[in-house]
Amino acid sequence: MSKESEKLADAFRLFDEANSADPNKELWDGKVIPKELLYAQRMTETLNRFEPSASIALQLTARCQHIQRWEIPRNSFEMNRSGYLQWRQALKKYHAEVARKILSEVGFNSSVIDKVEFLLLKKQLKKNEETQTLEDVICLVFLEYYYEAFFQKHDDQKVIDILQKTWRKMSAKGHEAALKISFSEPGLQLVKTAVLN
Structure with a gap:
């Protein structure tokens, strides 16, 4: 080592x-x-x-x-x-x-x-490659491990707003990784409404 x-x-x-x-x-x-x-x-x-x-x-x-x-x-x-x-x-x-x-x-x-x-x-988000990678990872961890519990506690409009804010922070590579996460059917529908429409 x-x-x-x-x-x-x-x-x-x-x-x-x-x-x-x-x-x-x-x-x-x-x-x-x-x-x-x-x-x-x-x-x-x-x-x-x-x-x-x-x-x-x-x-x-x-x-x-x-x-x-x-x-x-x-x-x-x-x-x-x-x-x-x-x-x-x-x-x-x-x-x-x-x-x-x-x-x-x-x-x-x-x-x-x-x-x-x-x-x-979080300096130079969207400008510094490593800051952007960190932000992508933060968003991916939220989506994979915390999003399902989150959306069940809040109304659809709040969830859609949070998803859109999350999406805006991510890079194209982050978006690609996010869309490979296995969401529940209701969770996936909200993701689609927020970011794919």
Whole structure:
């Protein structure tokens, strides 16, 4: 194993240890798993399928994209659009701080750490290839693992609006991958209404 691969494995281990403290749990494959630990593993698996040649920085970013997300709850900001946007910005900065600390501890150089921070802050979406790949993977993870439960809790118009916003964030390659996901029949109908009409 190369030195970089060893550091990557160490960072993944520390990211996973941090996310294992998530008090929120999810049942998956008969096991109860901390929610953000499961999300991080899904991000890595999806990135590996979608972009097998992803850089070390992008692999690291995918794994820590929601690191310790529960530490800044949504209700710590006003429950309106403005509060939501402030919450998202606060989360991005927090994830970048936690990631920077862990990556420094593991021994990554500043250029890798700066790139992970750049990607976590979603800079230059639609312009930077790696930021776009990260966004595609985030959207694919939502569609594959979280969309079915989401659409059952909301009215069709809200779901269609969210799907259209998600679609706009994705690249053509992301769209192609999304349309290969196995949706339920009602879920697929909403996807078709939102993005194929």
